[in-house]
Amino acid sequence: MVTKTDGSDLSDQVKAIQAELASLTDTIRKFGSEQASAGADALHNAAGRASETFRASADEARRRGQRVAEDIEGQITGNPVPAVLIAAGIGLFIGALIGRR
Template identity: 35%
Template sequence: MADTNAQEDFSKLTADLAVLRADVAKLADTLTTLARSQGEAAADAVSSRVRQGKAKAEATASELMDEGRAAYDEARERAGKIGGDVTAVIERNPLGAVAAALGVGFLIGLLSRGR
């Protein structure tokens, strides 16, 4: 009888272990699926943030490009006006322009001369 009880207990224990193994396998599959879905969700969130950052960077670069182009156009316009003003002054007073050019040349010569 002791052997029969031991065999029955061993059979029950073996069956319980088989059920436990199946439960552990199901738990591992569930955890794997959960981890995979969480990983995909995290990857999607990171990808979304990267796309948003890229869009913001492109918008900022475009704005800076427009501002730079406007500043360049304004500087070019001002330079053209100054050039026209200088030309008008030279045409009105050519001797004064030559004297100013000589004075500037003389100053540059003095400054660039070695001591």
């Protein structure tokens, strides 16, 4: 059986296809935008975690440095004569190394 299609039927089909393509394009655009947003959020979160880790490490290093400085200060205060002699010996050694050049 052969059916005859007129121009209006074909025109309606073309319009329907165009509408579907427009809808598909919009869906793809939204999906791409969501993926980009998710990627940006993940990057932001990773940067935040790295910043927190770095800050915690810097604080720990500062605390350790303060403890070492306090320990050294305690040793110097408790034994001033040996501390001065050791410092003088280190100074003479460094002076000898620099003087050879």
